[in-house]
Amino acid sequence: MARYTSRSSASIAAQNDGVVVDGVSDTVIAVRDKLRGKIWKQKLEAASLEKAFPTQEYDVVRKDYPRLRCVAESRIDNRDDVRADHRRIGQAEIVSTIEEESKRQEGLSLFPNSERYPIAELLQLEAEERALEESRKKNLEEKKRETKQIVVEEIRKGLEQEANIADIDTDDEVNEAEDYEAWKAREIARIKSDRDDWEAMLKEKEEIEKVTNMTEEERRERERKHPKAAPRRKQKWRFMQKYYHKGALFQSEADDYAATVGTDGIYTRDFSAPTGEDKMNKTILLKVMQVKHFGHSGRTKWTHLANEDTTNWKNPLSSI
Structure with missing residues (x-):
């Protein structure tokens, strides 16, 4: 931004000196030409005033004529005011034009040299981006082809399995007569076993009812004839x-x-x-030594219940 500001200052200096500098916008040149016309017009007016009222007349003013002295002084003041006004207007127009030009230039995106990329590097980056995009597209197409191939393979396997189901040899219809006879024998054995269990249950029920209706003597006689198995003696x-x-x-x-x-x-x-x-x-x-885990650390001091029993059997109340 400092480079453009210095250029604008140079343009202003060139315009004030009447010299055209390369790079100055058309707007500044037009303003300069306009101001030149006004300046020449002001110079012509000043020259005509000097011809009409020479300088000697303004300088040589007698004190004896105060009215003439006031008129001359007022004319000189008016001429200076006119020149100052023209100069102020011209400078304001030049400054406003330069401000517009600087604002237009401020809208531009300016980067320092450290952040600028040469054209060769930009072209290389664009080429790399295009290569990456093409590689991504190729990978996507390859994945699509692999997915389609997997789907086709799964469909083919499913069709093969369905076709092979009909080819399975179960041997269900090879020996139907023998299988039927074996099943019939199993069913007969099952029915017979169920009937035997039912008859045994009825017989046991009748036996219980018969023993219930017996007298005490009949029961003792029955136990003598059919003694029960003696329980196993506990060691x-x-x-x-x-x-x-x-x-x-x-x-x-x-x-x-x-x-x-x-x-x-x-x-x-x-x-x-x-x-x-x-x-x-x-x-x-x-x-x-009559203890559990004799010689081991942490062993219990208790031996058995008979040894730890504190009951006094000599006391008559203990036998109650």
Whole structure:
């Protein structure tokens, strides 16, 4: 902006000196010509005034004629005022024209040299942008082709699967007669099993009703003839033997429909039998050693319930 301001100042100086400078707008030149015409007109008027009223007459004014002296002084003042007015008007028009020109130039987008790009660099940037745009378009077209190919491949696979479904060999219609006979045998066995279960339930119901209606003597006679199976005797545990729970899911009897689980020998084992250290007779040990986890840090000082029992059995009230 400083460069354009200095140029405007040079134009003003050239106009005042009457010299035309390269780069001055037509508006300034027109204003200059207009002012030149006014200046020449003012010069002609001044020359005519000087011819009509020579300078000597204004300078040589007698004090004896105060009226003439006042007239001469007023004419000189009027001439100076006219010249000052013309000069002020001309300068105002020049300044206004220069301001308009500077405002028009201020609307331009000016960049410093550090931010300007040479034409070669601009062309290179445009070429790179075009190359990027073409590459983006090519990638987009390639993706579209790949998508179409994937869709076609999926459709082809679906058609092949539908065609292969009819070719599956299920062997359902090869031996229809044998399959029917096997199904008939299974159905007969199922019906017979259901009937046997129903008859067993009715028989048990009749037996319960019969026992209910018996007298006490008839019941004792029946129990003597058909004794119940004696329950299994519980084994006695050793002194300070560890207790192992058989587990919440332990099965003592078969619970399946075919009654095949109960035949396993694991259900006949005695889960309360001693194992490991429990097989040793701990009653022969010293009193201090008759504890759990002897020699271990943090062991409990309690042994067993019989040893910790504080009941006084000699007291007659304890037997109540």
